[in-house]
Amino acid sequence: MFDAVPATALVEVVAGHFDALDAEAARLDRDGGFPDEGFGLLRAAGALLAPLPRHVGGQGIGTEPAGGLALLSLLRTIGRASLSLGRLYEGHVNALKLIVHYGTDAQVATAADDVRDGHVFGIWVTEGPDPVRLIGTGATSHLAGEKLFASGACVLTRPLITAQPADGPPRMVVARLGSDRNASPTVGGLTGMRGAATGRCDFTGMPIVPEQRVGAPGDYLRQPEFSAGAWRGIAVALGGIDRLVDTIRDQLARRGRAGNPHQAVRIGEALIARETASMWARRAALLAEGGMFEPGDVAATVNLARIACEQAGLTVIQLTQRALGLQGFLQTNQAERVMRDLATYLRQPAPDETLVEAAMWFTGRDLPDPERRP
Template identity: 60%
Template sequence: MTFPFESLKNSLPDLEAEAAENDRDSSFPTAGLACLRDLGALCAPLPKTLGGCGFGTDPGGGPGLLHLLRLTGEGNLSLGRLLEGHINAVRLIARYGTSAQLQKASTDILGGALFGIWVTETTNPVHITPDGATFLLHGEKMFASGALHVTRALITAETPDGETRMLLVPLDANRKASPAVGGLCGMRGAGTGSCDFTGIRVASDALTGHPGDYLRQPEFSAGAWRGMAVALGGIDRLVTLLRDQLVSRARDANPYQRTRIGEALIAQETAALWTRKAALVADDKTLPPGDVAATINLARIAVERAGLDVIERVQRSLGLSAFVKTNVVERIMRDLSTYLRQPAPDETLAEAAGWFTQRDLPQPDLHVTPKP
């Protein structure tokens, strides 16, 4: 399977138009998801032997995956979040599951299934209890992207002996889920809500991997690069809009505006270089796990800083017009600001800096580029 990147690029205006509609009423990007499904984006992370492109599962698939996520984020960050969650779940099944589980997941995805990964606990965390030949679930997950639309949820649950297990839970229209987090200012189109798994019964083959696999390094940290790729797409779009709007106002020749354009371009390229480095490091099986995790944690902080810098330059350059809801940059800034809010940034930076205090960062070949 060869992914049609040019077709996705041509679809970006439609994805952006739907994103504006989703933001107004917190609706789900149904048309955008259908577009991605038709283009083969949901199948793309599957190994080539199972009908996919091997993006994120086959050796050398990182650059193609970066290109896919970056383009999707450029069109609609909320849709990019849903695709990234789907790919994350597939990646974990491919890495820790059995061949039969991956084959079943591939069959489901080729049939149109949307996967997601939901791990954030409420005050009622999910527990799993053996019950004869099956397992009974109890508890809830929150900040679940696509809460009403994901049909295969990869979740974490605690066993009676205190271990954490991953399991894949099929969901249907009878799920007990809320449609959205009330009052969320950005990423309103991702359908982020909560889901109550109490009373759901799963077979033993729902268990994926072994105890502790979800937190196992370097995969636990390495997966963050895929979120960076989506955020990079949002950064790309903001920089383009900044330049376009200054040109349309005949303000692009102002030396101070040119300074801000230059600073935004520097931040954009910084984010791109760090994201590309993270993708290549994550795909390099010869590196020590600590090098992989720490490099990607540094990249995460660098991309966050670059995104915030671009937002600031857009606000300073466009002034109050950047805060008018009819201006597309207003929504994208909210979406990007929300998407960049990943947990424990200070701890992440301190741990990565500590790891590399007495050793150098790995230097992958940054000239490797995606092949459309």
């Protein structure tokens, strides 16, 4: 058991257990399941409570302006060891961020108590043929419908979900799940991110009390938070890019191929792509967490960063395949798993619309500089 450590030291704790987290990721890729060991490490180090504000016992990473870069470093480090663990932890942070931003003081305090009691949060918003509805009002309301592609569907106990009331826009609800949930793994499975325990969950008949409803109707879609939160996913994906860049260099060096000029070009191109994604991730984190910038600038910048990271990731995957050749497609080579995980992780919705909207926003104005306060 670890003592809770400062935000900057959480990175060192995770990095110090890289081999164990990597081994768990490899095992879950083969057998499926949930990264219990990884979450045990994060819980013991205080990382699950850390995103909450200081006044409820957290460290404010991801919920207070000064904590953005610390969270960027932590998410990147987790993603380098295990993209599946990074996806689940990022969802935990995302849910707590929304509760802190839109919820009441009592709801924030309840969330902190839940984390201390061992509950893990997440965010499930993908609808299927039977979208989740909020039926009734007040103490008599209940849910109907299901969520698909829910990370940790059979394990997470405090997912934040969106539910559609009879009238008006959707609203956020914290579901309180136990072992009696109606959930199952994704039918057919995914080729990557198998350690994220993705599945479906049916909420039909679940009663909802007023204290579980977070914010006002439509808050989930409110900008800039709706788009800005994507920077945390960028940070996790950046960790996967780090892993592949390191893999290219290490494996080519071991095979005595790093000095080949064609391979050197691939290493150089991978480093350029990685650094490009890193710079965009930093800009997005500073803007999203700074709290002092035009909402449209924040949303559009994060959307550009999302596309830049996707392009960098796909470039590095291709360079890994060319650099390692058939060796990179062996299941015994960890690069094969990381490439599948990263390719799956990068599949975010509506990339074309995201790029068009961001480009149109900045057609008549310059990108803000988060390093210089407005």
